[in-house]
Amino acid sequence: MKRIETQRLLLRPFEETDYDDLFELLSQRKYDEFEAYPEITYENGREHLKYRLGSDEFFAIVLKENGRVIGNVYFGNRDFEAKEVGYIINKNYQRQGYASEAIKAVIDDGFKNNVHRVYAECNPNNTCSWQLLEHLHFKREAFFKQNVYFKKDDNGNPIWQDTYVYCLVNSR
Numbered sequence: 001m002k003r004i005e006t007q008r009l010l011l012r013p014f015e016e017t018d019y020d021d022l023f024e025l026l027s028q029r030k031y032d033e034f035e036a037y038p039e040i041t042y043e044n045g046r047e048h049l050k051y052r053l054g055s056d057e058f059f060a061i062v063l064k065e066n067g068r069v070i071g072n073v074y075f076g077n078r079d080f081e082a083k084e085v086g087y088i089i090n091k092n093y094q095r096q097g098y099a100s101e102a103i104k105a106v107i108d109d110g111f112k113n114n115v116h117r118v119y120a121e122c123n124p125n126n127t128c129s130w131q132l133l134e135h136l137h138f139k140r141e142a143f144f145k146q147n148v149y150f151k152k153d154d155n156g157n158p159i160w161q162d163t164y165v166y167c168l169v170n171s172r
Contacts, residue, residue: 001056006105009098011059011073014052018060021069022049025090034126034150034161061089061102070098075106081116099132107136111170118170121148121163130164138166 004011014022023045040048052058052072061071070093074086085107089099107118120138122129130140146160153159 001059002109004059004105004109005064006101008064009102009105010062010064011102011105012062013056014049014058014060014069014072016049016053018069019046019049021090022052022060022072025069025071025088028091029088034123034129059102059106061098063093063098071102073102073106075110078119081114083110083115083118085118085120094128100135103132104136107168111172116170117167119165119167121165123161124164130166133166136168138168141165141167 001013003013023040023042026040026045026048052060057074057076059073059075060069061073062069071087071089074084076084076086078084085103087099087103107115110118118138119141120133121144122133124130124143134140142165144163144165147163149158149160151159
């Protein structure tokens, strides 16, 4: 996997030494409304790192100034020269432009390398997420009722969420 640099960030594959930063980021979402990690503990959290270490679809978002991992960008392969983008930023670093900077860099690199279309899904109630996508010139294409779930209720039933689907097409 390649490395991508921006003014403030290095986007690179995850490394074993990223665990504490990744655990902090994921544990902040233990009870998150939109993408929760309810069962995460320091011990089992290593599975999340292993998954990222073995994937060419996850970029660690690293601050150049101190080497700290503050998030990740998922840039997953899909059919027809398309990619799906997803992102998580440590809550202590949100609203500082890091997500926008990282996503833009990954997409620009993808478009230079023959990616035709990038799409993203987010919960309609996650205003910050869909506003970020719109800021990056994504267009809302769809609204899906009860499309995904990230957690279950006390009886083991999925708690379904609606999603917006956004798209950005390579115009090069």
